[in-house]
Amino acid sequence: MFDMIIPLLYLFSAILFILGIRRLSKVRTANSGNSLAAAGMAVAIVVTMAIVSGGAAWPYIIGGMIVGSIIGMVSANRVEMTQMPEMVALFNGFGGGASALVSLALFFAAFDGHKSGDFLMTDFADIGTVSSGISAILGLVVGAITFSGSMIAFLKLNGTIKGNAFQFPGRNAFNALLTVGPIVAGIILCVTPMPFATAMTIMLAIAAATLIVGVTATLPIGGADMPVVISLLNSLSGVAAAMAGFAVKNPVLIIAGSLVGASGLILTMIMCKSMNRTLGGVLFKSFGSTSSSNDGYTNITESSPEELAMLLEDAERVVFVPGYGLAVAQAQHATRELADLLQANGTEVRYAIHPVAGRMPGHMNVLLAEADVPYEQLIEMDEINSEFKTTDISIVLGANDVINPAAINDESSPIYGMPILNVHESRSVVVVKRSLSPGFAGIPNALFDGDNTIMVFGDAKKVLTETIAEFKENL
Amino acid sequence: MDVQQAMQSLNIFAPLMIGLYVFVLAIFLGFELITKVPPTLHTPLMSGANAISGITIVGALYCAKTDYPLLANILGAVAIAFAMINVVGGFAVTRRMLQMFGRKK
Incomplete structure (x- = not known):
């Protein structure tokens, strides 16, 4: 009897994993998917402990489980x-x-x-x-x-x-x-x-x-x-x-x-x-690791948070373009705060999400969700690309290669053919970046040289905080 | 080769063969399950799947047996701890992320 139940319980555990993964791939059901998968794991662990219980070296098992659980739990919560x-x-x-x-x-x-x-x-x-x-x-x-x-x-x-x-x-x-x-x-x-x-x-x-x-x-x-x-x-x-x-x-x-x-x-x-x-x-193949020339720019327009705040006052449609720099600067909350102010001022605000922005799949979504940015305002690349033409200001926050127009119009560029966000099509582009240093591709970004581009140098969080203060003062 | 022999060479109920069938079919199932994932869920899906890969805890539990030598037991205990970090941490962190997505509604 016991011999039959064990394999069936393992099957049950496998079914929970399958349902869990399926539910994890849909927004509405993701949370329950995670719980189902965790339940499957619990079943598998308990069944296995029952199997080995006859000759188990319990001190090693219990010790390992306690140490692992504590480390896992503490790091996950911190x-x-x-x-x-x-x-x-x-x-x-x-x-x-x-x-x-x-x-x-x-x-x-x-x-x-x-x-x-x-x-x-x-x-x-x-x-x-x-x-x-x-x-x-x-x-x-x-x-x-x-x-x-x-x-x-x-x-x-x-x-x-x-x-x-x-x-x-x-x-x-x-x-x-x-x-x-x-x-x-x-x-x-x-x-x-x-x-x-x-x-x-x-x-x-x-x-x-x-x-x-x-x-x-x-x-x-x-x-x-x-x-x-x-x-x-x-x-x-x-x-x-x-x-x-x-x-x-x-x-x-x-x-x-x-x-x-x-x-x-x-x-x-x-x-x-x-x-x-x-x-x-x-x-x-290693990619663009050798050349890292920072210069070659001829048409850089430098600006300040004050000017950015002024520009934003009259903008009707603004798109934020987050990248890894936003994560580094932990600027997601400041971004949300500025977005709230803009919306209160009658401006339409959205976020353009490139699939590989950041350092892991979906990185930007997680960051912005932490700052309570409404999910509906995060627009995927294919959808938002047609809308940059009607955008007044695109604010680039620490993104680089994913907005480099060389991917579209420079066949000799190493990133030629890579799908990008067509930020350069918007009426003005504000790039918030610490310096002109290149992204991982190690190539200059033609966007920075554009006539409709202004650069605000500095840490994204600091720049945004100053912009927010300035914006509030002007209202 | 007569029919009897041919049937025997097709004995898919040998444990290794069953394992192989399960392995290949589960890979296809995995592909079918999640062909379309919205980008918002890329991170939670990855971290949830990551937690599931901690299933190797089952193998680790097999290694902590009293009739095994000390070294195998120690390796088993470390494997159990590693797998538990993966399992507990993975599911907890996924949960944290998903709750964040849900809370503004």
């Missing part, structure tokens, strides 16, 4: 909305790391059962078959790459590691070698009897090599490519879990892991499409 990208990257890394550790633990369990003579990993009960052994190897490889890659993404997103300077010749060949090599070595380990010490060394070498690949593959990727990288790492953490599922022969791991793998891959594709780049291009 994190600022502006730090969400690095938080997601960090959580993702821990998921991948857990899958890698599961595989390693299975191996060490097998090693221990071995006393003398030649060792064959797949002779041991808990690995048992060649397919299980190879799955564990793949779980280790993918999990370790996810772990170290996510940690690098985390450090890049929170600014500890700056830029995309880390380049070395033959990087792609090096990474390919350190990914394929460990997999081949792992397969050999599963089918060839060998001395105990040799097997152990190979295992640890596999772990080390794949940890290195995660670092060398993620380090050179530029900041604005981060939405692609985070989505891909998210997908990989699912694949790693599915591989661990093959190793321990558990269907719910396989189902949940592959669902996450697929959803991450879809997001990755959406992000690539929004940048007119291929996944291969993001991963294997």
